[in-house]
Amino acid sequence: MSDEPIPTAPEQTAPPRASSGWRIARSWMRDLLVAILVSSFIILFVYQPVKVEGSSMEPGLEDQERIFINKLVYRLENIQHGDIVVFRYPRDPRKSFIKRVIGVPGDTIRISRGHVYRNGQLVAESYVTEEFADERSYPETVVPANSYFVLGDHRSMSNDSRDFGPVQRDFIYGKAVFGYWPMDKMGLLH
Numbered sequence: 001m002s003d004e005p006i007p008t009a010p011e012q013t014a015p016p017r018a019s020s021g022w023r024i025a026r027s028w029m030r031d032l033l034v035a036i037l038v039s040s041f042i043i044l045f046v047y048q049p050v051k052v053e054g055s056s057m058e059p060g061l062e063d064q065e066r067i068f069i070n071k072l073v074y075r076l077e078n079i080q081h082g083d084i085v086v087f088r089y090p091r092d093p094r095k096s097f098i099k100r101v102i103g104v105p106g107d108t109i110r111i112s113r114g115h116v117y118r119n120g121q122l123v124a125e126s127y128v129t130e131e132f133a134d135e136r137s138y139p140e141t142v143v144p145a146n147s148y149f150v151l152g153d154h155r156s157m158s159n160d161s162r163d164f165g166p167v168q169r170d171f172i173y174g175k176a177v178f179g180y181w182p183m184d185k186m187g188l189l190h
Contacts, residue, residue: 046072056152060127066181069174084176090164099160103149111138127153138162
């Protein structure tokens with residue numbers, strides 16, 4: 001054996017504290033920027049907060065209630081009976097309306113003294129309360145291709161397909177999915 005000294009690793013010195021603080025601050029700023037970008041993407045392309053204006057969807061959705069709509073869902077799945085959709089008003093596309101889908105393409109819709117019939121069958125509408133029902137009738141009509149027949153839940157106060165006809169698919173841009181204000185109405189929308 002030799003008496004040569006065994007080399008040792010150089011001593012580690014602690015990095016200066018200012019550099020460590022700057023590294024932490026940069027990490028926080030990076031994480032904040034990523035969170036803002038992801039949130040912006042979600043709000044711009046997936047979920048959008050909207051305010052309900054008017055009483056046409058009462059009692060389920062009230063005037064000034066805040067909800068989220070999903071703007072991506074109808075790129076992945078079809079619009080279904082009972083969906084609450086947000087669309088550009090056919091008579092003035094600068095305005096948006098919110099209504100419930102009653103008829104999809106090919107359905108035959110008829111309203112007799114306030115009772116809705118789809119393909120000859122009475123539609124069970126638990127969301128239309130007696131105080132918001134009306135007695136209006138609507139002649140039998142077949143919902144055209146790429147169009148949807150929509151009605152407000154507050155039938156006596158709703159400007160809907162009974163007035164402006166079926167809504168073209170291109171006008172529908174979101175599905176109402178979640179109410180968040182007022183707090184007592186927070187939850188999924190049905």
